[in-house]
Amino acid sequence: MRLVFCGTPEFAVPTLEAVIAAGHEIALVVTQPDRAAGRGLEVHVPPVKQAALQHGLSVVQPEKIKNNLELRGRLEEIKPDAILVVAYGRIIPQWMLELPRFGNINLHGSLLPKYRGAAPIQWAVACGELVTGVTTMRLDAGLDTGDMLLAAVCPVGLEETAVDVYGCLAPLGAELMVETLKRLEAGTICPEVQNHSLATLAPILKREDGLVDFSRSAKQIYDRWRGFQPWPGAHTTLRGKKLIVSKMRIGGARSVAVGELLVDGEQMLVGCAGGTVAELLEVQMEGKKRMSAAEFLRGYQVKSGERLGI
Structure with a gap:
């Protein structure tokens, strides 16, 4: 497939690497801008950008995407089969949702519809879950409300922290995304509507x-x-x-x-x-x-x- 990849933190890197290894074409990587952080205001480069440049991929780092005509023109020129979204950190605008034929495929760090939101891994552990996982879903205009494609499960040990579970879910999610793309191409996925009555939220941590x-x-x-x-x-x-x-x-x-x-x-x-x-x-x-x-x-x-x- 011809793809655009949107992602920012370390969690997204295994998925980017796996999709490349599976033979897909990454026409463009969209990630957050470099940020100055810490006491010395040292500039931090997003891990996804680092990985993308190592593979010689084109990278853009827009501050905003909703009304970004330059980005829109570039994506329309690329004509991606799908846009992959893994912990990008921005709301995907409607024009991006409508662009690719397979839609915008998101890797979410929970077993949806539980733990919708920005911090699903942390809240699943904080709520004492014994099992969590990852879900691929087709993004829509809501907050993690789109139709589910595939899911994979990861047990949570009684003494494991969010850092431990993060280490399990990142590679698991990478495998799941590759399988999702394979089955989308083959036409063997039946999207499943989420049961919204079972939804719980995982808001950004404060x-x-x-x-x-x-x-x-x-x-x-x-x-x-x-x-x-x-x-x-x-x-x-x-x-x-x-x-x-x-x-x-x-x-x-x-x-x-x-x-x-x-x-x-x-x-x-x-x-x-x-x-x-x-x-x-x-x-x-x-x-x-x-x-x-x-x-x-x-x-x-x-x-x-x-x-x-x-």
């Missing part, structure tokens, strides 16, 4: 999502910690200062008030909802170094009965 709410159970808190790695992570406050929870696990049954610390030898435990307890294994005061619970308890002279979140 810094405040990482704030630990000890009125949740220890498992719920741990699942959110797993899902929100590496960002926004998990944080609370101790003695009025921000405390980052770098590593944690579910603790054994103890009688501890919600949000209250229990120091048991070198263990740093905190009471959660329903009589459950979370064990903080590694923590970091904002602006300070990351420490094991034992180091932190000694260094800060933490006592049982102190409260987190105040």
Whole structure:
């Protein structure tokens, strides 16, 4: 097929590589502009751009695409059979949806209709899912509401983080996209309308999502910690200062008030909802170094009965 590929982060690179390896022609790669980020405002090049240039592909990085006449003219000239969209980070305008004969094929990081939105992998883990996956779908004007083409499943381990699941889904999605293109060409795919009544949302993550709410159970808190790695992570406050929870696990049954610390030898435990307890294994005061619970308890002279979140 003659294709246009729209994608930006590392998650999209395996799909680009797999589609090239399968013999498809990538006539153009569309990715986000280079961005200055970090304290030194170092310019970061999108991983998809790096991969595309290594293959000698043409790359464009428009700031906007909806009313971009230059981009529209170029795509109309290319006449792609399909436009592939993998974590591009922009809403695809109607004119792009209508352009290719096979439509705009999106690789989404969940088993639709669950976890529609910008952060499906993170929210699936944060909600304690034991199974997630990837779905190829034909984009329409809605938010991940188009007809589903194919899906593939990935189990989620009880201790796996979003980073771990990301590592499973990226290559799985690449294989699925290649299979989707093969079956589209052969005419053997029957698009399936999503059951919108089963849809759940996975909105873009915000810094405040990482704030630990000890009125949740220890498992719920741990699942959110797993899902929100590496960002926004998990944080609370101790003695009025921000405390980052770098590593944690579910603790054994103890009688501890919600949000209250229990120091048991070198263990740093905190009471959660329903009589459950979370064990903080590694923590970091904002602006300070990351420490094991034992180091932190000694260094800060933490006592049982102190409260987190105040």
